[in-house]
Amino acid sequence: MIPLQRPALHPGLAAQLDRATAGIRAAGPSTASGRAAWRKAARPKAQLRLMLRQMAPGLERCMYCGDNLGTDIDHFEPIAQAPLRTFDWQNHLLACAHCNSNRKRDRFPRDPATGDALLIDPCRDDPADHLLLYLDSGAYDPLTVRGEATIEVFGLNERPELVRGRRLMFAVVKALLLTWQAAEAPAEAEEYAAALHEIHHADVVRSVLGLRRSRPLALAVLGPAVLAALDRLAATDGRFAT
Numbered sequence: 063m064i065p066l067q068r069p070a071l072h073p074g075l076a077a078q079l080d081r082a083t084a085g086i087r088a089a090g091p092s093t094a095s096g097r098a099a100w101r102k103a104a105r106p107k108a109q110l111r112l113m114l115r116q117m118a119p120g121l122e123r124c125m126y127c128g129d130n131l132g133t134d135i136d137h138f139e140p141i142a143q144a145p146l147r148t149f150d151w152q153n154h155l156l157a158c159a160h161c162n163s164n165r166k167r168d169r170f171p172r173d174p175a176t177g178d179a180l181l182i183d184p185c186r187d188d189p190a191d192h193l194l195l196y197l198d199s200g201a202y203d204p205l206t207v208r209g210e211a212t213i214e215v216f217g218l219n220e221r222p223e224l225v226r227g228r229r230l231m232f233a234v235v236k237a238l239l240l241t242w243q244a245a246e247a248p249a250e251a252e253e254y255a256a257a258l259h260e261i262h263h264a265d266v267v268r269s270v271l272g273l274r275r276s277r278p279l280a281l282a283v284l285g286p287a288v289l290a291a292l293d294r295l296a297a298t299d300g301r302f303a304t
C-alpha cells in the first residue's frame with residue numbers, strides 16, 4: 063500500500079453524486095436503499111471508476127494489495143455501516159475483486175474508544191506510518207494497531223502470492239536499477255524507469271526508496287552498486303524524488 067492523491071471531482075459529477083445522496087436520504091438511509099441506488103447509478107459509477115483508475119498505483123492496481131488489477135469500486139466505509147456515504151467521493155477506492163469481495167466485504171474495524179476507522183486509507187494516511195515492509199522476506203510488520211488491522215483484514219501476510227510476489231519484486235527492482243544505470247540510450251533508460259514506476263507491488267519500490275533515509279541500512283540491504291543507482295534515479299527523475 064502506498065499513499066495516493068485524490069483529485070477534486072468535476073462539478074457536474076459532484077452534483078450528480080449529491081443528488082444521489084439526497085435520493086437515499088429521501089428513501090430513508092439503509093443498507094438496502096444505499097445498495098439499490100448504487101446498483102442503478104451506471105453513469106456516475108463509470109466516471110468514478112475512470113478517476114480511480116487514474117489515481118491507482120502502477121497500472122491500475124488494487125489500492126490495498128497493490129498486486130491485482132483494480133476492478134471494483136470499494137466503499138471504504140461500507141454501505142452497510144454508512145449508507146449516506148454511498149456516493150461520497152472521499153469514500154471510494156479501487157480494489158481487486160479478491161480484496162473487495164473475499165477479504166474486506168463489510169468488515170470495517172473501529173477503535174473501540176473513539177469509533178475511528180482502523181483500516182488505513184491510502185488517500186488520507188501514509189501507509190508507511192503503520193506498516194513496515196521487510197524486503198528480504200516480503201512480509202509486513204505492523205507498526206500500529208491500524209497497521210495490524212489492515213494486515214489482518216486484507217490478509218497481506220496470509221496470501222502467499224503477495225508475500226512471495228513482494229520478495230521477488232525486490233529482486234526485480236534491484237536488477238532494474240542496475241540496468242537503468244547501465245542503459246546508454248535515453249529512451250532505453252526511460253523504459254526501465256517507467257517499469258520501476260508502473261510495476262505492480264509499488265510498495266516494494268517505495269520501501270526501497272525509503273531506505274535512503276538511513277545510509278547504513280540502505281547500504282546493508284541494497285549494496286553499494288544498487289544504492290548508487292538508486293541515488294542517481296532519485297536525483298534525476300521527479301517520479302522517484304523522496
Ligand SMILES: [Zn+2]
Pocket residue numbers: 124125126127128129130157158159160161162
Ligand atoms: Zn487487492
